[in-house]
Amino acid sequence: MREYNIVITGVGGQGVLTAANVLGWAALRAGYKVRIGEVHGMSQRFGSVISYVRFGEDVYGSMVPEGKADVMLSFEPVEALRYINYLKEGGVVVVNTKPIVPVQVSMGMAKYPSLEEIRKVFEEDFKAKWIGFNAEELAEQAGHVVTTNTVLIGALTQIPEFPLDAEHVREVIKLSVPPKAVEMNMKAFDLGIKAAKEILGL
Amino acid sequence: MAKVSDIVLWDKPGERVLLLGNQAIARGALEANIAVYAAYPGTPSSELTDTMAVVSKKAGVYMEYSTNEKVAFETALAAAWSGLRAMTAMKHVGLNVAADTFLSAVGMGVEGGFVIMVADDPSMWSSQNEQDTRIYAKFANVPVLEPSDPQEAKEMTKYAFELSEKFKHFVILRTTTRTSHARGDVVLGELPEEIKQGKRKFGKFKKDPNRFVDVPANARKFHPVILEKIEKIREELNNCPFNWIEGDENAKVGIIAPGLSYAYVKEALAWLGVDDVKILKLGTPFPVPYGLLEKFFQGLEMVLIVEELEPVVEEQVKTWAYDRGFTIPIHGKDLVPRVYEMTTRRAVTAIAKFLGLETPINFEELDAKYEKVKPLLPPRPPSLCPACPHRNSFYAIKKATRARAIYPSDIGCYTLGLLPPLQTVDTTVAMGASIGIAHGLSIAQNGSLSEEQRNPEKQVIVATIGDSTFYHTGLPALANAIYNRSNVLIVVLDNLVTAMTGDQPNPSTGQTPHGMGKRIPIEDVAKAMGADFVAVVDPYDIKTTYETIKKALEVEGVSVVVSRQVCALYKVGQMRRRGMKWPIYQVNEEKCTGCRVCINAYGCPAIYWDEEKRQARVEPTMCWGCGGCAQVCPFGAFEPVKEGSQ
Numbered sequence: 001m002r003e004y005n006i007v008i009t010g011v012g013g014q015g016v017l018t019a020a021n022v023l024g025w026a027a028l029r030a031g032y033k034v035r036i037g038e039v040h041g042m043s044q045r046f047g048s049v050i051s052y053v054r055f056g057e058d059v060y061g062s063m064v065p066e067g068k069a070d071v072m073l074s075f076e077p078v079e080a081l082r083y084i085n086y087l088k089e090g091g092v093v094v095v096n097t098k099p100i101v102p103v104q105v106s107m108g109m110a111k112y113p114s115l116e117e118i119r120k121v122f123e124e125d126f127k128a129k130w131i132g133f134n135a136e137e138l139a140e141q142a143g144h145v146v147t148t149n150t151v152l153i154g155a156l157t158q159i160p161e162f163p164l165d166a167e168h169v170r171e172v173i174k175l176s177v178p179p180k181a182v183e184m185n186m187k188a189f190d191l192g193i194k195a196a197k198e199i200l201g202l
Numbered sequence: 203m204a205k206v207s208d209i210v211l212w213d214k215p216g217e218r219v220l221l222l223g224n225q226a227i228a229r230g231a232l233e234a235n236i237a238v239y240a241a242y243p244g245t246p247s248s249e250l251t252d253t254m255a256v257v258s259k260k261a262g263v264y265m266e267y268s269t270n271e272k273v274a275f276e277t278a279l280a281a282a283w284s285g286l287r288a289m290t291a292m293k294h295v296g297l298n299v300a301a302d303t304f305l306s307a308v309g310m311g312v313e314g315g316f317v318i319m320v321a322d323d324p325s326m327w328s329s330q331n332e333q334d335t336r337i338y339a340k341f342a343n344v345p346v347l348e349p350s351d352p353q354e355a356k357e358m359t360k361y362a363f364e365l366s367e368k369f370k371h372f373v374i375l376r377t378t379t380r381t382s383h384a385r386g387d388v389v390l391g392e393l394p395e396e397i398k399q400g401k402r403k404f405g406k407f408k409k410d411p412n413r414f415v416d417v418p419a420n421a422r423k424f425h426p427v428i429l430e431k432i433e434k435i436r437e438e439l440n441n442c443p444f445n446w447i448e449g450d451e452n453a454k455v456g457i458i459a460p461g462l463s464y465a466y467v468k469e470a471l472a473w474l475g476v477d478d479v480k481i482l483k484l485g486t487p488f489p490v491p492y493g494l495l496e497k498f499f500q501g502l503e504m505v506l507i508v509e510e511l512e513p514v515v516e517e518q519v520k521t522w523a524y525d526r527g528f529t530i531p532i533h534g535k536d537l538v539p540r541v542y543e544m545t546t547r548r549a550v551t552a553i554a555k556f557l558g559l560e561t562p563i564n565f566e567e568l569d570a571k572y573e574k575v576k577p578l579l580p581p582r583p584p585s586l587c588p589a590c591p592h593r594n595s596f597y598a599i600k601k602a603t604r605a606r607a608i609y610p611s612d613i614g615c616y617t618l619g620l621l622p623p624l625q626t627v628d629t630t631v632a633m634g635a636s637i638g639i640a641h642g643l644s645i646a647q648n649g650s651l652s653e654e655q656r657n658p659e660k661q662v663i664v665a666t667i668g669d670s671t672f673y674h675t676g677l678p679a680l681a682n683a684i685y686n687r688s689n690v691l692i693v694v695l696d697n698l699v700t701a702m703t704g705d706q707p708n709p710s711t712g713q714t715p716h717g718m719g720k721r722i723p724i725e726d727v728a729k730a731m732g733a734d735f736v737a738v739v740d741p742y743d744i745k746t747t748y749e750t751i752k753k754a755l756e757v758e759g760v761s762v763v764v765s766r767q768v769c770a771l772y773k774v775g776q777m778r779r780r781g782m783k784w785p786i787y788q789v790n791e792e793k794c795t796g797c798r799v800c801i802n803a804y805g806c807p808a809i810y811w812d813e814e815k816r817q818a819r820v821e822p823t824m825c826w827g828c829g830g831c832a833q834v835c836p837f838g839a840f841e842p843v844k845e846g847s848q
């Protein structure tokens with residue numbers, strides 16, 4: 001495989017970097033060359049964030065060019081939409097549908113679009129495949145909201161032609177979370193897999 | 203997945219690991235047997251320093267968080283004078299702070315290898331300007347090494363020490379955000395015995411006043427020596443392992459790709475499916491080695507230089523080509539933008555234009571499609587964290603001044619006080635500048651207390667500055683304001699760590715990577731300097747904070763209020779690690795009148811507006827339990843819920 005490109009979007013503090021790291025290690029262990037592009041510093045503080053994960057035989061820069069992401073993993077619906085231009089035609093978006101409303105919206109200075117509106121742009125204007133569900137709810141079912149990113153990564157492994165083996169990804173998560181949180185994360189991972197399978201009709 | 207700090211110290215040569223560019227540089231420094239490391243944190247350089255902090259003890263390296271870049275520079279420089287391998291790191295604007303020492307000491311050279319890591323931030327993701335360190339390098343006649351990926355970042359660090367030692371000259375290792383904050387696969391090399399054994403290395407300074415005393419008589423001798431050195435280094439760099447020519451030997455077109463641009467150029471060419479070009483991969487944008495240029499130019503009919511920011515390589519190449527009599531077209535900044543960071547898209551677009559090709563994606567079409575999405579997007583700028591003590595300080599300042607003061611502020615998380623609803627930041631220039639600007643504003647608008655003529659119409663000025671920034675460059679500005687008697691209130695937002703760059707300690711924290719340092723309370727400094735009013739408050743107690751600020755505003759002269767409460771992000775991190783819980787606040791629907799004070803005046807990001815019920819709500823996953831909302835709400839609608847906790 002020449003290259004596989006993932007963009008991960010969300011709100012600073014949601015665990016975007018952690019997710020990127022897990023996928024990066026999984027790709028490294030699968031023998032690929034890996035590049036991850038991260039955001040640090042002030043931009044992390046509850047602002048909009050995007051990270052890039054790229055792997056394959058032929059990867060160079062750490063940023064995915066616009067129009068070239070095979071998939072997007074998004075922790076928040078508006079943050080998925082904000083970076084939609086990175087997705088390639090026919091790309092897939094795995095998105096947590098639970099919104100985080102920016103202060104500007106609460107203050108009445110801006111409007112938050114409806115989920116239907118967001119989905120429509122993905123499906124109609126950008127011809128993307130939409131895998132949206134409330135991952136936070138599933139994370140709570142697994143034991144705690146902090147496992148939201150595990151739920152989402154679980155779902156990601158189910159998309160067609162995803163080049164990393166779900167079990168390999170699971171192994172990396174096991175190694176990267178504190179021992180007492182392993183069980184909860186495995187449960188979250190499975191719930192993510194299940195959610196994606198249902199949506200994809202697998 | 204082992205801890206990064208362990209990986210950086212792994213004695214496993216040949217092992218392939220995933221490291222952040224900055225961590226790879228730390229590993230490179232260890233492989234080079236570094237002895238002393240001193241730095242002040244600054245995005246995007248901070249993780250290098252943080253990694254050194256974690257590994258230094260085990261590796262026998264002396265490491266310190268210095269109070270600013272200039273003293274960090276001097277610490278490391280003196281170690282290099284003592285024959286040790288030493289390194290300092292900073293962000294691009296940090297070099298401005300260190301510039302005085304940097305430019306004066308360069309002529310003195312070094313004994314042990316001395317590497318200055320400078321991280322530039324094109325596109326200014328976390329910075330106040332977009333300067334190009336390579337221009338400083340040229341100005342100072344110091345060679346720059348610029349890696350194109352994390353692996354090279356590690357290797358280059360080793361090479362930088364060797365180059366520095368060989369020529370007894372400073373060497374700059376320049377990264378950009380995308381190298382420092384890119385994670386990539388890195389193959390570990392050998393660690394020297396001394397590092398493996400954690401043996402602290404000590405040096406010896408040999409006195410030589412003709413060299414180390416920068417009086418004009420000596421300095422006059424330095425400049426020609428520097429120029430001679432840099433030309434010798436230019437020669438040497440013809441054989442630098444990070445410079446090479448690749449691609450089609452017989453090609454008519456050539457592309458010069460310095461530093462990280464090499465990665466973008468490679469990707470762009472692959473994307474365009476072009477391979478009949480010759481590439482000059484340049485790891486040393488200054489000085490450009492002429493011998494290699496000579497070889498590269500053979501047979502070429504046109505050349506493109508794909509470089510980020512300023513035309514540093516372009517100018518060198520064009521000057522050289524003119525002198526050498528080459529008349530082929532040399533493109534650069536006419537096709538590659540001079541502002542903001544390089545991207546593959548930019549490289550593809552420039553190369554496509556250069557070669558008269560179509561871009562692989564119709565970017566204009568994509569942009570047009572995206573334009574239609576933009577109106578749907580609510581803004582989401584970064585904001586002060588939930589429970590951030592700065593929010594309370596700003597809230598109290600705004601209330602006490604009835605929003606009628608001028609608010610000079612500084613560099614740190616608190617700059618975010620600029621955003622609505624707080625809007626209590628009017629100026630931010632550079633580290634420590636808030637106090638200097640406040641003083642200047644007061645002098646300009648009201649005059650100094652020591653002047654006979656003063657303007658009776660009093661303009662209130664409230665400066666804010668963080669603890670780390672206070673010690674960084676706030677100190678001389680405070681001395682100046684007190685000495686010259688302006689009328690300002692300085693609120694030191696003391697959250698006991700350097701939060702924005704990742705919770706590094708500073709004199710207000712007291713802790714150092716080696717254990718306890720000595721804590722310097724800010725109020726003691728202010729008192730000792732002779733401030734006219736000094737008080738310490740806890741911003742979690744909003745009422746007292748407000749009252750203290752009111753009182754301070756009545757005092758003529760320089761008042762200093764230290765608003766002290768530990769950074770919420772830091773605290774929550776600690777609590778999570780220890781498995782501790784905190785209360786979550788919620789809105790009592792009976793009591794909330796929908797007045798929106800909590801949202802429109804206070805603005806904790808955990809509080810949002812429920813359109814249906816026309817009431818405020820708390821997002822439980824974001825509440826960090828400070829109770830600020832409960833103090834702000836006029837109707838007592840916020841209540842702690844004992845069960846909820848993270």
Ligand code: SF4
Pocket residue numbers: 045585586587589590591592615616697701702769770771772
């Ligand atoms: S990191 Fe600390 S200082 Fe910065 S905004 Fe968050 S709580 Fe405030």
Ligand code: SF4
Pocket residue numbers: 588589786787806807808809820824825826827828829830831832840
């Ligand atoms: S207690 Fe109130 S102000 Fe503090 S974090 Fe929670 S919602 Fe925000």
